[in-house]
Amino acid sequence: MAEKAVQRETVLSLRETIAQIENRRLPGVVRAAKTADPAGFRRQGEEASRNKILPLGVPPLDDVLEGGLPLAGMTEIRNAETRDAGAAAGFVTALAVLCQWRKKEKGHLAPVLWISQGLASREAGLPYAPGLKSYGLDIERFLFVSIRTVKEALWVAETALSVPVFAAVVLEIRGNPACLALSESRRLHVRARAGGVPLLVFRQAGEEEASSAFFRLQIKPASAGERPLPDGSMLCGSIGHPAFHVLVEKSRAYASADIFLEWNAHDRRFYPIEQHQSVAPQVDEQSANSVDPFSAPVDRSSGADQVGRLLAFARAS
């Protein structure tokens, strides 16, 4: 009996270690065992800081992100090509607006720090204050650091994360530099968790790369909706709220499909959009080229996998 208890203890502690390594919330059994503190106190603060998340208001995305954007830790947002940097920058800025707004609702204005590698802001343009303002950001509290090398940018990010004043820290880098490898991203992640600051790593024109981020999202451009008219109809041919096509590349939950969002700067929140509403010819092309689903089987129960799903063979060449 005693032996069994010891074994159970070992298993629990192992599970806890694994959960800590994976930055995961503890499973029920372990949590129950852990909260039963000998002194009878619950570790309130620790638990609260671990669970700080910011819901994005779009159910499919929030499900994948396990509730929302983690407010202490690193999240990576990347785009594949420089020309898509506008969309990705828009998504990152929208997250920064949400973080800043959350703090503002609590009563204090916190600045957003945008650290940009010089090359990145030369290739994709500098942040533009009037544009940021109309996007919903408080530009009175927007600080921008332009820095030459990635190493220096990492130093600035690390310093910023240890200062508990920023609503969000954005680290914009270009490509996949060797000096931001797994260990460096781990270091930043730990710093961000300790400081309780959301760190958004914005990788411009970069490949998928293993990192310590909670989540990695790829942002692709998406056709915007149209401007609504006062009578409820849409103004034909106009360009409405900015829209994004989000692909979840790294998450603990199963990322089923592509998620399409639009950002409403006035309401300062995301709204899901139905992609087939908008006019995007390349969607039609894709559906024309994809393999037709087989007809439903007669002799078996339905629910078989659709043929034509691609597994992770992208790098096989």
Added chain:
Amino acid sequence: MRLVALDTLAERVGLKRGQGAAEARAMCPSLDVIIEDSAADLAFLEGLADWCDRYTPLVALDGKDGLFLDITGCAHLHGGEKALVDDVLSRLFLLGVEARAVISSSAGLSWAVARYGEAAVIAPEDAERVLAPLPVAALRLPAETAALLERVGLKEIGDLLYAPRAPLTRRFGSLLLLRLDQARGHADEPLSPRLPVPSFSAERRLAEPLQEEEHILELARHLSGDVRLSLERHGEGGRLFELLLIRVDGRVFRIQAHAAVPLNDADRIAALFRERLQAVHDDLDAGYGYEILRLSVLRSERLDPAQEDFSGVPDESQPLATFADKLCARFGPDCLSFATVAESHLPERAGGFAPLTDVAAIMESRPVDEKACPENRPLRIFTHPELVEATAEVPDGAPRSFNWRKTQYRVARAEGPERIAAEWWIDGEDHPTRDYFRVEDQEGRRFWLFRESLYGRETSSPRWFVHGVFA
């Protein structure tokens, strides 16, 4: 080639200034002639002036070969005037510099005696006695005035001292009497020091030179504590600090550090220099070590003492200021900037970034003017608009497709034009007008394009540019 300066040995041989180099070589075949480099001479003199900072903060350059030191109130710190002169001369001798030094009550008298006389310290009542036998050239007169005086037989200053003043002024101009009065100490002669005098400073002289960076930092922290006391007494906080390091061989290093808010906290002042030393690490050659360290406050501002309250809410400007200081100390003051909005129609003038120098300014709420931020501005903008090849259905209509960075984009939707005319009061009247379009390509990328010049009125072949990207 002519000789401009001679060392003692060459003077003894009988060479003179202004002599031709060939003639001098003929007189003395072993002559070593070095081409004059006045910039290097000046740099050396400035280096010496820096070094003289150890005696007094008021050091002024005098022509190409002299330094004035205002030692009012400093002499007793070095054991009296005689001891001070001896100390200067012996240290300079060790540095390999042959120098002459005189202490007197006026700059003109010191100048004259250092170049033409023999004394080291002159009491104020001896001024005329010492001055009398010196040649008139010792009065810092232009060469022609000195030559004229010599021609009429007034060869020594003593000849001028008691001569009637009116005829002298009539004959030789007012400068002669001014110089004479200055040398006697009757007329005041202000020195203009090279560097501003710091309002607060603390200094440590070391028996054993320091080499290690950690030791320098530790000492800087001690000095910060000393400076802090005087800052606190005056109710001020420093904004610009300078750490002066004098190396044993006389080389002087000055390291300046800016603070984003007025500081009087020893640890934070020391932290500024920690980052600064990291940044200038390679330029700072410790050699055989530093013998004098001085921390000065070059600029200070009023700092009202703040009391911490029990609410436990931390003051946000403090950590932000610490962060800004760290960044600026390491990467320079332009590194960290904040967004600014200006009232201008031209997009590149309407928004920009300015270096963050004062954290207090940004922490105060200053609402941005709504008028300055029109709707439909891109999220990112190119510093220089990028030329694209665009085709439009009609010359003054929206583009149908464009070629940017070697890629073709087909425009699915376009909004515009938004016509922005140049600001003639800045750019002149012939600056082209721009028509801006918001376009979305077929894959959903949104760009901000503009057509430069109005078709038909300003040009017949307008050019297209990409100026920014939307989210």
